Amino acid sequence: MADEGVAADDAAPATEIxxxxxxxGVPCTDERGQQVLHPSRDEYLDVLGMAAADGYELxxxxxxxxxxxxxxxxxxxxxxxxxxxxxVNLLDLRxxxxxxxxxxxxxxxxxxxxxxxxxxxxxxxxxEAADLFGISFSEHPDPSRILMPPDWEGHPLRKDYAxxxxxxxxxxxxxx
Amino acid sequence: MSTVTAPAIHRPTDAVLRISEEAALxxxxxxxxxxxxxxxxxxxxxxxxxxxxxPSTHGVLRIAMELQGETVLRSKPIIGYLHTGMEKTAExxxxxxxxxxxxxxxxASPLFTELVFCLAVEDLLGTEIPPRAxxxxxxxxxxxxxxxxxxxxxxxxxxxxxVGMMLYGWKEREEILRFFESVTGLRMNHNYIxxxxxxxxxxxGWQDDVERILTVLPDRLEQFDTLMTGQPIWRxxxxxxxxxxxxxxxxxxxxxxxxxxxxxxxxxxxxMPYLAYDEVxxxxxxxxxxxxxxxxxxxxxxxxxSMRIVEQCLDKMPKGPYRTEDRKVTPPPRARxxxxxxxxxxxxxxxxxGFRVPxxxxxxxxxxxxxxxxxxxxxxxxxxxxxxxxxxxxFVNLQSLPHLMYGGLLADAIAIISSVDxxxxxxxx
Numbered sequence: 001m002a003d004e005g006v007a008a009d010d011a012a013p014a015t016e017i018x019x020x021x022x023x024x025g026v027p028c029t030d031e032r033g034q035q036v037l038h039p040s041r042d043e044y045l046d047v048l049g050m051a052a053a054d055g056y057e058l059x060x061x062x063x064x065x066x067x068x069x070x071x072x073x074x075x076x077x078x079x080x081x082x083x084x085x086x087x088v089n090l091l092d093l094r095x096x097x098x099x100x101x102x103x104x105x106x107x108x109x110x111x112x113x114x115x116x117x118x119x120x121x122x123x124x125x126x127x128e129a130a131d132l133f134g135i136s137f138s139e140h141p142d143p144s145r146i147l148m149p150p151d152w153e154g155h156p157l158r159k160d161y162a163x164x165x166x167x168x169x170x171x172x173x174x175x176x
Numbered sequence: 177m178s179t180v181t182a183p184a185i186h187r188p189t190d191a192v193l194r195i196s197e198e199a200a201l202x203x204x205x206x207x208x209x210x211x212x213x214x215x216x217x218x219x220x221x222x223x224x225x226x227x228x229x230x231p232s233t234h235g236v237l238r239i240a241m242e243l244q245g246e247t248v249l250r251s252k253p254i255i256g257y258l259h260t261g262m263e264k265t266a267e268x269x270x271x272x273x274x275x276x277x278x279x280x281x282x283x284a285s286p287l288f289t290e291l292v293f294c295l296a297v298e299d300l301l302g303t304e305i306p307p308r309a310x311x312x313x314x315x316x317x318x319x320x321x322x323x324x325x326x327x328x329x330x331x332x333x334x335x336x337x338x339v340g341m342m343l344y345g346w347k348e349r350e351e352i353l354r355f356f357e358s359v360t361g362l363r364m365n366h367n368y369i370x371x372x373x374x375x376x377x378x379x380x381g382w383q384d385d386v387e388r389i390l391t392v393l394p395d396r397l398e399q400f401d402t403l404m405t406g407q408p409i410w411r412x413x414x415x416x417x418x419x420x421x422x423x424x425x426x427x428x429x430x431x432x433x434x435x436x437x438x439x440x441x442x443x444x445x446x447x448m449p450y451l452a453y454d455e456v457x458x459x460x461x462x463x464x465x466x467x468x469x470x471x472x473x474x475x476x477x478x479x480x481x482s483m484r485i486v487e488q489c490l491d492k493m494p495k496g497p498y499r500t501e502d503r504k505v506t507p508p509p510r511a512r513x514x515x516x517x518x519x520x521x522x523x524x525x526x527x528x529x530g531f532r533v534p535x536x537x538x539x540x541x542x543x544x545x546x547x548x549x550x551x552x553x554x555x556x557x558x559x560x561x562x563x564x565x566x567x568x569x570x571f572v573n574l575q576s577l578p579h580l581m582y583g584g585l586l587a588d589a590i591a592i593i594s595s596v597d598x599x600x601x602x603x604x605x
Contacts, residue, residue, distance in 0.1 A: 059425050061572075065537075065563045067562075070562045093447075096447050121426075122429070124575045125429075125567075144195050145197075146258060147255065150198055163268055
């Protein structure tokens, strides 16, 4: 009987490992000790809401990543990498823990619901991500450009936006 | 899409003037937008653009303000005048060149941006740095915190009319910058903290230089206390001005002295220790009222706490290498290059191609003088980062401005901008 009991105990963790770990109902990975959640765009706000209710009261940062030249990057199993990614860093001041939320955003519809309703402090970082990556945060209270001039064309931090250069004349000026 | 409802904290966002940059320049648009508060015709609120060249905006900050007489109603900080695309530039530099770029963001405390970038790179590399490098970093960062806060005292004093402070603050800061020059070769933009350690060991006699700073400064801080802290005019100008509560500060993602002034004892050095901050003794300075005076006194007293840490760095500075011995990151010693062809090639490779960093992403944060300074770094396995994002505390803290200024006087707005201590280079990056 004792042997059977041990066998059953051994079997239980094995099946748990086979299941990808989840948190708030979405896949959760561990990046060198940092907890990362991978919700879909539909789950994004719900996950943020659950995180806020769980004590992650400070939205440290919202930023975007363009994966155009980095198709091999690791996402959680079962999550299809898209070109853009919106990365939110949350902080729990009481529990002294951090949480990162990575949401895949397709290039043909770069749109994510805004987190400003939950975290008013996400306003400026979201404007920055919208400005530099062209990702629109729906229902953002002020979707204007923040760092670039209002009439600027293009989104500079996209990978297909050239870094630009000032032409330098190496030849001697004629007549000298 | 979601059933989640917004939290009750909505006072912060109501203070923001939702107006575009162009509209802020067009009086006709403004009059339509601005709600008339008084019944008197021609006596309604008006819109003033303060800055971007106003002397008390600490660089090039523009604030579109809705004024009713001298009272500030809604406002909106307009930024971007110093934007130079440093995050884009960072994608084109190797990991070794990275600190040269990021150090130019927060020019009042450049070592912190170097530190956070290097910590992120080292996290991805999995490199352990030697203890001496850790303590040198801590020593330099705390001295930098002191110089940054001294600069704050100088500019804050001048903004509020204590013009003499401008000279005193800069003078003491210069003492620290002189030490930085002897260690790093530069007064600012040091590029001293590098992935794997620091660029050079501390010079001979560094203890004497640091001790000189530590003996001179306490008297000076006493003088600043006499000049400002106990002075009735100073108190009147700062106490009860620009009040924010802890809940509001957290909702607005405020960190650093702005958050601590509300009584929230959140200092990453204590709450999430990095480097060797768990081995030194210091106090986290907090305020009680969340006003401008609290933010001033927190910074003044943080100089004293930093001095305590610097003293302990003097006592405990370990011996040993100042950068990692990992040849993947650190070039071979200078002497080897003269006798070994391979060492020369190795040296050349590290500085031209750079070293490769394993693919992955990480977020690392440190407590800069202005708040949580974070670096989100993505590597695709190459010698250059895929994405470098700096979470700039000044940038995020600036969102609280409309809320802090709402309902206050225009003259108080100056005090409030100053008390948030934004460094525009870091705001705009």
